[in-house]
Amino acid sequence: MDFNALFANVDWTDIWKACGETLYMVGLSTLFTALIGLPLGILVVLTSPGHLLQNRPVFGLLSFIINIFRSIPFIILMIMLIPLTQILVGTSIGVSAAIPPLVIGSAPFFARLVEVSLREVDKGVIEMAQSMGATTWQIIARVLLPEARSGIIAGITITIVALVGYTAMAGVIGGGGLGDLAIRFGYQRFQTDVMLVTTVIMILLVQVFQSVGDRFVRYFNRK
Amino acid sequence: MITLQNVRKDYLVDKKSITALKKIDLTIERGEIFGIIGHSGAGKSTLIRCINLLEQPTSGSVIVDGKDLTQLSQGDLQRARHEIGMIFQHFNLLASATIYENIAFPLRLAKRPAAAIDRKVRELLDLVGLTDHATKYPSQLSGGQKQRVGIARALANDPKVLLCDEATSALDPMTTQSILKLLADINKTLGLTIVLITHEMHVIREICDRVGVIDEGEIVEVGPVAEVFLKPQQKITQEFVEQVSDFDFPEELLAQYLRMPEAERARHQVVQVSFLGDTTFQPVMFQVLQEHPVQFNILHGTISRIKDTPFGRLVLEITGDPGAAQKAVQNLQERGLQVEVLL
Ligand SMILES: Nc1ncnc2c1ncn2[C@@H]1O[C@H](COP(=O)(O)OP(=O)(O)OP(=O)(O)O)[C@@H](O)[C@H]1O
């Protein structure tokens, strides 16, 4: 059977461009998600009852904000954030304009994953560090983060995979990427071959991210 | 070295206050190994955690090496804690760090120069016999080896005090012995003051100089270990002493005397003699035997050790004229043996 006939509608330059856009959006938003989500997760744990910086109002507020952003569907969040995106990026359409909503949608999610892995750090080890005169900074840098390292890496992997999915919706604001291609051509114009190719590429991307992430987790897991 | 004055600790649980420590007054001397024994929930962990202020006492003061820790600022307290090492029942090692890095941990906290850290860690690895395991991770070690890492780590900043919270409770008897021996060696060679808590009397007997018995948040008895072993004052102390008593006197031996005809009975007395230290006992027995017209017969006995001192307990049958037997008993007592008449 003729290969080109089978994928008659597939324009490979479009596909490669979309691939690049997806990777760009996933890459940058992962970076900012980590930069915001990690400190946020740490702060939630530290201010929680019975922890080092126990502070009910701060803990309650952070927890509330995280829950709000986690309960708004991404597609709505994206539209709601258009004014903010305009301020941050200077435009509210295009690939770069997708980044603020992607980050704001996934940072609270990542913060929760960070929270879970930090809570798994043995209380006894934190106490040990305190008994040796560690400051709160030292406990974060030398105990909490290293001990939770593999859990945090697993969290980043999960976040990346979720971001690949979120980017598919970025087409709504002209974000581009593989998902956008799939929806505009594959779904709206009934080009099943485009749908198939983009979906397969997304599956492959997720597989690669996941297995690289798993490898890191295994390497850092000393338990 | 350590003075607790009027220390009280209340926990707030579900808005209700639970008193873990009622009113603790305790002084621990420089260079001694002080043991604290008590049942589960008596307040042992709370007490030892008050010494380095891991637990902030509700009231009272905690004076370590002349400094009242309860009055220090956060920063000063953190510095003071460098001088107080601590080891834990569950070791509390960093799973993500090598043995080397675990021992270096307190040195890095104290921001020591790299060369000094390396020197110190190697010295400590050698001290606890783990040089070959430096690059391993804690999950690759046995419990005893993990506790050795814990000890090395606790010693890294050359502390003056070492606090041990049930340091051997997770270990088997052989390993417990070797860890206790290591602690005793450290106490001797470094002159370190050691406070250890335990619910096992044999740990106290093995290495402690003095012991405090804690019950329901109160210290009910304190004294040199030998004294507490020989003359336990409180019921709870007696129970702890019985835990390790290898002295199972067969009761039927006494019954045998009770069945004797009255006249025959009068010529036999059964006494229990306890002694501490090796030099005095045998000559004293001989001398008394020579000076009085009685005969001794050893019915039962054990000799064990309290820390480094031999400790023995014998049940003797004294045969002879009742008057002479009584005088012999008196004479034994006058010479410093503890004698208790059983029959
Ligand atoms: N963080 C805490 N919050 C509330 N109550 C506590 C806390 N820690 C200890 N307690 C209570 O204080 C009392 C003394 O506890 P502690 O842990 O000091 O006992 P322990 O002698 O060390 O017992 P064990 O041998 O079981 O370790 C107990 O009644 C315990 O329930």
Ligand SMILES: [Mg+2]
């Ligand atoms: Mg305890």
